[in-house]
Amino acid sequence: MEIVDIKDWGLGLSEHTLIAGPCSAESPEQIEAIARGLKGSRVEMFRSGVWKPRTRPGSFEGIGEDALEWLNIAKDILNVPVTVEVANAAHVEAALKGGVDVLWIGARTTVNPFSVQEICDSLKGVDIPVMVKNPINPDLQLWLGAFERLSKVGINKLAGIHRGFSDPYEKRYRNKPEWSMPIHLKRMMPGISVICDPSHIAGTREIIASVSQRAINFGLDGLMIETHHDPDKAWSDAKQQITPDTLKIIYDNLNFRESID
């Protein structure tokens, strides 16, 4: 299987790519405020959830398909590709129709081979990069399996996202990082890029900077950081989102020379 490195996706991404944007799209005004805040930063791709897989019912589950067109606002302001999470074939179809540039598969979906296969079947004959978050449990085989399924349907622009693992005894992190896991993945699938999602590892904004630095130290290929113009008022993951200004400060203070890869 041939895998194309993130730098060669044709999207202008760099070696330490930075992806930013809100946990969830809430309104066109919110997308515009965040994109304007990110202007002048190093952001190379804009993220936003429109379908939100919540672990328990009763909280905001995303605007859905209608929010896809709002992402064009961010695209116009920042001139960068946009990425959304897809969890089934209907999401893929809507995202492709809506002009989404890159898809990502979330941790609650990677865990289920039937769901991953459904997504793969809907991607036959389509050339689009797909990023795959690690499954919620620390199972490298499931993560690898998702890449293999995608590769079998011809998707070769692939990247992993390390977002940590559920651990009921973990107190410091929302999702415990297991740095050996992305390193193993990179060894087993030569050429694959693996970035880090410090937001879902941290769960609180205070430790986003230290988790980001650790990801760089372990040789990961970039960062995806949840960013909101008014984080405390975010409709999902309020505690872990940071403002565009904070993101700029965090990114500018990262030390890329310490990388040990």
Ligand code: PEP
């Ligand atoms: C997200 O990125 O907003 C998300 C739902 O993440 P995860 O799949 O890592 O929980």
Ligand code: MN
């Ligand atoms: Mn989130």
